[in-house]
Amino acid sequence: MIASPYQQAIYDWIEFGTGNALVDAVAGAGKTTTLLEGARRLTTTNACFVAFNKVIADEIATRLQAGGSLMQASTIHSLGKRCLGKTRVEGNKYTKLCRNYLQGMSELAELLQDTPQTTAVKHLRLLVHFSQLTMTVPSEENLLGLIAHYALDELERILARNAPLWEVIWRGVSVVIEAGKEQYRRERIIDFNDMVCLPTVLGTSMPQFDFLLVDEAQDLNRAQLELVLACKRPQGRVLFVGDRRQSIYGFSGADTQSIDTIVRRTQAQVLPLSICYRCPALPIQLAQQIYAHIQPSPTAERGMVEIIAQADFLRHVQPDTGGCAVIGRCTAPLVELCLKVLQQGKRAKVRGRDIGAGMLEIIERLKQSKRFQFATLLEILDEYRDSQLEILGAKPDNELAIDAFLDKVETVGAFYQAYSNEAKRQARPTTIEDFEAYVTDFFSDEDEKQCILFSTIHKAKGLEFNVVYLLPEKIPHPLAKNAWQHEQELNAEYVALTRAKQALYFIGRVISNLKLPSEEPAPEPAVIAEAEAVVAQYDELHTAQLAHEEAPQQAKKAAGGRPKKQKERLQIKVSRDVAIYLRSRKGGDAEGYSGYLEALIRNDPGFAAFLEHPSISCV
Numbered sequence: 001m002i003a004s005p006y007q008q009a010i011y012d013w014i015e016f017g018t019g020n021a022l023v024d025a026v027a028g029a030g031k032t033t034t035l036l037e038g039a040r041r042l043t044t045t046n047a048c049f050v051a052f053n054k055v056i057a058d059e060i061a062t063r064l065q066a067g068g069s070l071m072q073a074s075t076i077h078s079l080g081k082r083c084l085g086k087t088r089v090e091g092n093k094y095t096k097l098c099r100n101y102l103q104g105m106s107e108l109a110e111l112l113q114d115t116p117q118t119t120a121v122k123h124l125r126l127l128v129h130f131s132q133l134t135m136t137v138p139s140e141e142n143l144l145g146l147i148a149h150y151a152l153d154e155l156e157r158i159l160a161r162n163a164p165l166w167e168v169i170w171r172g173v174s175v176v177i178e179a180g181k182e183q184y185r186r187e188r189i190i191d192f193n194d195m196v197c198l199p200t201v202l203g204t205s206m207p208q209f210d211f212l213l214v215d216e217a218q219d220l221n222r223a224q225l226e227l228v229l230a231c232k233r234p235q236g237r238v239l240f241v242g243d244r245r246q247s248i249y250g251f252s253g254a255d256t257q258s259i260d261t262i263v264r265r266t267q268a269q270v271l272p273l274s275i276c277y278r279c280p281a282l283p284i285q286l287a288q289q290i291y292a293h294i295q296p297s298p299t300a301e302r303g304m305v306e307i308i309a310q311a312d313f314l315r316h317v318q319p320d321t322g323g324c325a326v327i328g329r330c331t332a333p334l335v336e337l338c339l340k341v342l343q344q345g346k347r348a349k350v351r352g353r354d355i356g357a358g359m360l361e362i363i364e365r366l367k368q369s370k371r372f373q374f375a376t377l378l379e380i381l382d383e384y385r386d387s388q389l390e391i392l393g394a395k396p397d398n399e400l401a402i403d404a405f406l407d408k409v410e411t412v413g414a415f416y417q418a419y420s421n422e423a424k425r426q427a428r429p430t431t432i433e434d435f436e437a438y439v440t441d442f443f444s445d446e447d448e449k450q451c452i453l454f455s456t457i458h459k460a461k462g463l464e465f466n467v468v469y470l471l472p473e474k475i476p477h478p479l480a481k482n483a484w485q486h487e488q489e490l491n492a493e494y495v496a497l498t499r500a501k502q503a504l505y506f507i508g509r510v511i512s513n514l515k516l517p518s519e520e521p522a523p524e525p526a527v528i529a530e531a532e533a534v535v536a537q538y539d540e541l542h543t544a545q546l547a548h549e550e551a552p553q554q555a556k557k558a559a560g561g562r563p564k565k566q567k568e569r570l571q572i573k574v575s576r577d578v579a580i581y582l583r584s585r586k587g588g589d590a591e592g593y594s595g596y597l598e599a600l601i602r603n604d605p606g607f608a609a610f611l612e613h614p615s616i617s618c619v
Contacts, residue, residue: 006273007034013271014038014239022217022259022268023241026294027287027498028278028464031241035213036063038239045070047211050079050228052219052462071213076196076224079231083199083206084190093183093191097176098124105168113162120165123155127173128180132193133221135201138173149484153401157391193223200226208233217242219249220258225265240268245291245494247487248458256484276498278464279303283497283504285517290494304503305517313469313507314340317452319347322466325453326507327496329474330403331355332410335442337471338454339418347451349443351459356443360436362412367432374432377416385409399479415439457492460499468500472511 003011013021025031039049049064049071051057061073074082081087090096098121105111112120130146131138147155159166183189184198199206200223214220214228217240232238244259262268275295276284280303284296308316318324328334334350341348350356366372366380385406392402419438423430453465457475475496476489493511497504510516 004275006275010034010271010273011038011041013269015041017269020238020266020268021240021271022262023239023271023273024259025241025243025273026276026291027243027246027495028276029273030277031273032060034273035215035241036067039064039069039071039213040067042069042071042211044210046209047071047213048079048209049073050076050212050214052216056215076227077192080195080199080227083204084184084195085188087184087188087190089191090189091191093189094128094176094180094193095121095125097179097183098128098172101172101176101179102168111165111168113165115158115162115165119154120169123158124169124172124176126152127155127169128176129193131173131177132197133223135222135226138170138177140170143170143173151401153392153398196223196227200230206231208236210236212236212238214238214240217262218244218247218258220262225262229266238266245491246461248461248492248495256488278501279498280502282517283500286514287494287497289514290490290497306505307510308469308505308507310508314344317341317469319450319452320466322501323453323464324467325455325460325463325465325499326469326471327455327457327460327499328471329457329477329492330407331456332407332414333471333473334454334456335411335414339414341452349451349453351443351453351455353443356440358408359412359415359439362408363436363439374430374435378413381409381412400477400485403477403479415442457496461495464499464501466502468503469505469507470496470511471507472509475511476513
């Protein structure tokens with residue numbers, strides 16, 4: 001396979017470069033194939049490919065071995081776990097430590113007031129989590145900054161109505177983190193955050209690599225970045241790979257400016273990987289309206305981008321062996337559509353077990369009502385919604401969190417209606433236990449190709465499908481107000497637009513900030529400018545060629561003889577984009593000759609004097 005100029009620049013850096021580098025890869029750029037080829041060119045065997053999760057790491061390890069590379073493959077968590085020695089993993093380690101801390105408070109019941117102990121534990125655990133991943137010193141001021149940044153609204157409510165409890169919670173963050181360190185030292189117990197935090201915090205012995213290749217760099221948090229850099233030998237190198245426009249996990253602790261942070265922190269050379277090999281040309285034109293630098297493959301098919309009426313969607317959508325997905329920003333509309341598709345007898349799933357867990361958490365809160373019965377669930381759900389909205393609405397600029405909460409409530413309501421209707425059709429009793437099982441079974445994290453997969457944008461990241469249907473509502477989310485939230489919304493839109501390998505359908509209407517692609521791709525201004533420069537270059541060369549011919553013609557007249565014919569071929573070099581643009585003007589053959597330039601030449605008054613020379617070509 002012939003390398004693109006972008007790929008070749010990466011290979012050259014791997015073989016001959018110095019320092020660190022960052023590959024700024026667009027969606028569908030074939031980065032894994034590129035990186036595996038790059039790994040083959042390493043001269044050192046002391047190298048590690050750091051992957052995003054275990055599934056990817058195992059796949060990379062197999063492909064590295066098949067390609068003859070001795071490079072290791074590991075997740076960041078596995079890399080950190082190696083640094084901590086023999087340990088026992090307990091996923092709820094810090095939940096227990098938070099609970100122990102709170103239960104050690106005298107007069108705890110009075111301190112909690114109307115806040116359940118489990119809620120206080122959860123919020124303390126959340127602050128510990130963000131403090132660890134961002135490596136934030138847990139002062140009150142810094143913790144308030146985390147609450148504001150990550151929109152931890154329930155903590156805001158505790159802060160507003162129960163100052164003594166807030167005092168206990170924020171002071172507990174450092175206490176719990178220190179207890180976690182001590183438990184590791186004493187009992188060798190860790191959780192997943194410890195794997196990436198403790199090695200650098202405690203200064204443990206770490207493996208030292210000559211070369212590290214770190215994938216999905218846009219999703220790194222500070223703790224992960226520090227761990228990776230600590231595993232680099234003093235004279236070693238790191239190649240980070242990421243797409244700043246696929247940074248959509250800022251809400252979970254990832255550094256929303258991870259790419260810029262890496263470049264600044266490591267003085268990395270930026271190497272673009274800008275050609276998308278996944279998507280056809282038309283979806284790429286849409287993505288270019290969000291991120292202009294993404295380019296279609298030179299061999300990309302045109303593909304399909306269409307608007308499909310909502311009334312036609314249920315008839316139109318079908319499973320596809322190459323994958324069919326319905327993607328949206330919020331969960332409730334996806335659930336409602338999925339239920340309708342299931343009623344038609346088509347196989348369908350909603351992706352995201354953790355989304356189902358969120359629904360069950362709300363149901364569990366409803367069950368705590370003293371007058372709870374399954375028949376009154378919707379009534380209690382409405383009361384719960386109203387009480388929470390009153391609290392959420394007390395905080396200014398909280399619209400995005402309010403909308404996310406309403407999305408969850410509406411999803412629970414949609415499930416209740418669907419479950420009740422199904423039970424009525426089957427003439428079977430309804431119970432809360434059966435309803436919870438119904439919700440659990442509805443969600444899946446399996447990438448099933450034989451069903452229609454309904455997914456939020458965040459759950460679809462990293463996946464690809466032959467056919468994608470997009471729900472345009474709230475893309476980008478209109479309630480994102482601060483700069484990082486707005487950028488995350490545009491990134492989410494970009495992710496949604498780059499999942500389709502063949503066809504992309506908008507349900508009802510196109511996304512409001514997009515224009516449907518034209519029949520022919522609109523060239524960028526830089527391409528047009530370069531094309532105009534080519535024409536000017538032709539004019540200059542053509543004038544020189546005529547002047548060159550004029551002297552022999554004068555000699556012919558003076559000597560009465562015929563001058564010897566000069567065999568010459570005019571070559572004008574242009575970039576690939578300009579060649580495509582020129583051919584699009586008046587056609588052109590597959591060899592790269594420009595019909596546009598030929599038309600210009602034939603219309604030139606001086607062309608008759610040029611006829612004895614070979615055809616002009618554009619290479």
